[in-house]
Amino acid sequence: MKALHVITGLGVGGAEQQLRLLLRHLPVDCDVVTLTNPGSVADGLADDGVRVFHLGMTGNRDLSALPRLVKIIRSGGYDLVHTHLYRACVYGRIAARLAGVKAVVATEHSLGDSQMEGRALTTGVRALYLASERLGSATVAVSPTVADRLRRWGVPGPRIEIVPNGIDVDRFRFDPVLRERTRRRLGLPEGAYVVGGVGRLTAGKRFDVLVRALAELPDDYWLLLVGGGPEESVLRRAAQRAGVSDRVLLTGERPTGGLPGADLPSLTAAMDALASPCAEEAFGLAVVEALAAGLPVLYVSCPAIEDLPPGAALGARRVQGGAESFARALVRVRAEGPRPRTAPEAAHHYCITRSAAQLMDVYAAAVSCTSLGVSSS
Secondary structure, eight states, X not given: OEEEEEESOOSSSHHHHHHHHHHTTOSSEEEEEESSOOOHHHHHHHHTTOEEEEOOOOSTTOTTHHHHHHHHHHHHTOSEEEEESHHHHHHHHHHHHHTTOOOEEEEXXXXXXXXXXXXXXXXXXXXXXXXXXXXXXXXXXXXXHHHHXXXXXXXXXXXXXXXXXXXXXXXXXXOHHHHHHHHHHHXXXXXXXXXXXXSOOOGGGOTXXXXXXXXXXXXXXXXXEEBOOTTHXXXXXXXXXXXXXXXXXXXXXXXXXXXXXXXXHHHHHHOSEEEEOOSOOSSOHHHHHHHHTXXXXXXSOOHHHHTSOTTTTTTEEEOOSSHHHHHHHHHHHHHTOOOOOOOXXXXXXXXXXXXXXHHHHHHHHHHHHHHTTOOOX
């Protein structure tokens, strides 16, 4: 089988890095098209031996990109097209059909209750999404929560498949030597209690809540924010206003690969707890990765945990409220003392090899239906 993945961009983000990890485990010959922003994940894919095409799209309404995408699909001899993120799903589904590829799968990574990838869920956004969705074979939800949202939106239930995001559990296994090395590199004082936040620095992630929580905590609490994004300067100013700028570290974008001591697993090893104040997650990948690193986790929204049986994610606690609630919860977690840094059942449940196998079943069904002339509608 030969597949083409179409994604809106390849800067550092959850969906983008999930695609790279997935391609390492799919037994399929895969190429990738990025509509725009061929960032560091594109470089990583190229290092992995994946061919990456940059479409050079200039905006959401750059219709000239459509025939270019059709040409790539036609010339590649692909059996299946797999789209990721809103703009790529709309353009990719149309282009695949125009190119004669009927097996079209889309993954919905970021559908919240009120927004998708930072855009408000207006009537127009929903109508365009649903119109293009009918051109595909199946829509993959990364959690049962997202599947429920898709059904409420109007996507027929039989067209929805659930394939959760996956992680490389072994990469996040706790290493005490790496922990000390990374903490020294970051300039953290001995005995500092490090609260981590991981994700794109956007307003929806609500990392300002953690900055305000830090201001209510003793001086040996530090905040380590891993990620880049448009809110970085806003968070720096918030830290200055709160009088905690000397205890807030922002690392900028960090891919999951890279040099030991600089990548995400080394940074989670340096943390003592992870906090996720985002109120509308589609999955909660950072939470699962933190659990794999053996960290206690405080979260507001995390379908990856909430969709599991009770007790499967020991060490994860839901927090209701804002900065004061997080401050109190962090004090309680610290008072309980350090726990063994081992991965709970929840982390192993989301192993990437399992997710890749589930996705292959979706691929096989999509290709089989189109070869038999079965409609996906």
